[in-house]
Amino acid sequence: xKFLVFIETDSGAVVPSSWEALGKALSLSDDVEAVVIGENVxxxxxxxxxxxxxxxxxxxxxxxxxxxxxxxxxxxxAALETSAADxxxxxxxxxxxxxxxxxxxxxxxxxxxxxxxxxxxGDRLAGTRPVYSGNILVDVTVDGSPxxxxxxxxxxxxxxxxxxxxxxxxxxxxxxxxRVVVEKVERAETGEVSLTDASIIVSGGRGVAKDPELGxxxxxxxxxxxxxxxxxxxxxxxxxxxxxxxQVGQTGKVVRPDLYIACGISGAVQHLAGMGxxxxxxxxxxxxxxxxFSVANYGIVGDLFEIVxxxxxxxxAKLSK
Amino acid sequence: xxxxxCIKQTPDTAELPKVKPEEAASGELSIQQVVNPWDExxxxxxxxxxxxxxxxxxxxxxxxxxxxxxxxxxxxxxxKDATLVENADADAWGVAALxxxxxxxxxxxxxxxxxxxxxxxxxxxxxxAVARKLDWPVLTGVAKVLNxxxxxxxxxxxxxxxxxxxxxxxxxxxxxxxxxxxxxxxxFINIRKAARVKIPVLSADDLGVTVPPPVVHLSNFRKxxxxxxxxxxxxxxxxxxAGALIDALLAxxxx
Numbered sequence: 343x344k345f346l347v348f349i350e351t352d353s354g355a356v357v358p359s360s361w362e363a364l365g366k367a368l369s370l371s372d373d374v375e376a377v378v379i380g381e382n383v384x385x386x387x388x389x390x391x392x393x394x395x396x397x398x399x400x401x402x403x404x405x406x407x408x409x410x411x412x413x414x415x416x417x418x419x420a421a422l423e424t425s426a427a428d429x430x431x432x433x434x435x436x437x438x439x440x441x442x443x444x445x446x447x448x449x450x451x452x453x454x455x456x457x458x459x460x461x462x463x464g465d466r467l468a469g470t471r472p473v474y475s476g477n478i479l480v481d482v483t484v485d486g487s488p489x490x491x492x493x494x495x496x497x498x499x500x501x502x503x504x505x506x507x508x509x510x511x512x513x514x515x516x517x518x519x520x521r522v523v524v525e526k527v528e529r530a531e532t533g534e535v536s537l538t539d540a541s542i543i544v545s546g547g548r549g550v551a552k553d554p555e556l557g558x559x560x561x562x563x564x565x566x567x568x569x570x571x572x573x574x575x576x577x578x579x580x581x582x583x584x585x586x587x588x589q590v591g592q593t594g595k596v597v598r599p600d601l602y603i604a605c606g607i608s609g610a611v612q613h614l615a616g617m618g619x620x621x622x623x624x625x626x627x628x629x630x631x632x633x634x635f636s637v638a639n640y641g642i643v644g645d646l647f648e649i650v651x652x653x654x655x656x657x658x659a660k661l662s663k
Numbered sequence: 664x665x666x667x668x669c670i671k672q673t674p675d676t677a678e679l680p681k682v683k684p685e686e687a688a689s690g691e692l693s694i695q696q697v698v699n700p701w702d703e704x705x706x707x708x709x710x711x712x713x714x715x716x717x718x719x720x721x722x723x724x725x726x727x728x729x730x731x732x733x734x735x736x737x738x739x740x741x742x743k744d745a746t747l748v749e750n751a752d753a754d755a756w757g758v759a760a761l762x763x764x765x766x767x768x769x770x771x772x773x774x775x776x777x778x779x780x781x782x783x784x785x786x787x788x789x790x791x792a793v794a795r796k797l798d799w800p801v802l803t804g805v806a807k808v809l810n811x812x813x814x815x816x817x818x819x820x821x822x823x824x825x826x827x828x829x830x831x832x833x834x835x836x837x838x839x840x841x842x843x844x845x846x847x848x849x850x851f852i853n854i855r856k857a858a859r860v861k862i863p864v865l866s867a868d869d870l871g872v873t874v875p876p877p878v879v880h881l882s883n884f885r886k887x888x889x890x891x892x893x894x895x896x897x898x899x900x901x902x903x904x905a906g907a908l909i910d911a912l913l914a915x916x917x918x
Contacts, residue, residue, distance in 0.1 A: 452878035652905035
């Protein structure tokens, strides 16, 4: 089965979970190609080749500097035609999701959306995806051509650099009109770890209430020492302790880090829906009866205002060794 | 301006863990169903736009008879009228075709508003699919609406780690996130009014829509493996407990 993998870029830089999609495709097939769209993204195309894509279709234009659905759909359709791939794969980021949906509905092809696992069965691509907010798993196959899937970030290992030389094929930008004018772009602070890509997350909840500013300061300091992203429960976001973009759970982000440290989070089912598939869960909570302890691997019953700084100190001491 | 909010009736999130695989397979759930939480933010967004920039907010759902309850909740929040479209075993593309057909049928919709995803299907495919069926532009991740006029809709949207301010000429599909605003509570007057509103039920035929055959096939519904979590607690003074925990995490190779 021949795959075409979308390598997402943002202002010239690769979106890291794209390499996971490439890695997954390479684990399923010897015949994997990639498509890179953007402005000044030649280096990303070279890297896609060195990470194992046999041929990399490259579309470069100033109009492609930021993801634009109309333009990117047209470019990917052109690449699909040139490639004659049987399957199209993207990471289930916001843009990857939108791109897969648009191509799928335009071509009448189904999408295995937000897949946790993918496999090939003869000439069929199949996958497992969560539904009912992670409470049910289901196997999925799709009709149509190409067969399309989006892969949940951190569900597969990234493709490794092999040192192979890239066969980069430049395609001209497809004839399409953008309908959206971008007036301003505000970026996150450099170095801020994205929750969905993070291998470690330190999260705070209602337990910070007695001094929310200090509580999240301590959580951030621990996160910095661990190279972790900062998360939060809905209770903490709704109370105004921290911005919505940090919310993990039902109406926030779904994450699956190697390590999730829940500080002062009770563990409502809506929160578990967002982090229940973390590899190792640590609970720090004053209430030994808090439901978070029933899904945690490790825990400390205590006040996060004491425990979190102690963890930071211990981590600093032990990680430097 | 006319805003049309697309909503779905989905399980109460507190009861999601009770969904059984056979119920998920048949779609016939025994648990409490309410308005999909993401869609409550979409309703709020449409009501705010109608208040701030003029116009009226309507609501629509594709579903079975029971979805009428969800539509009445939206009316009670302040939507002016509601429409139910019978679900003809449609998958995401079929639902999108029905919603787009309804938009064309209404004829005067300027802005379609949706939530980011549903808490049952989770795919997040429908907002973009509706826009493509209509050949309208779509903006997902909408966090704030800055302006709406006949000529332009201007919003802030979250794209990955960045925030974009963008402008588009309506008609347009907006898919909103929670930051758009907390859903308002229904008022007593609106609840009473909502109970009396006649909600038309339209079929694919009424809309002149041919529902495409499903292209997504689901099988082997099952519960995810239970977490093998027997919690190991560390006690004693904070420094000791913290040190022991960090040692355990190092041994797990997650640090």
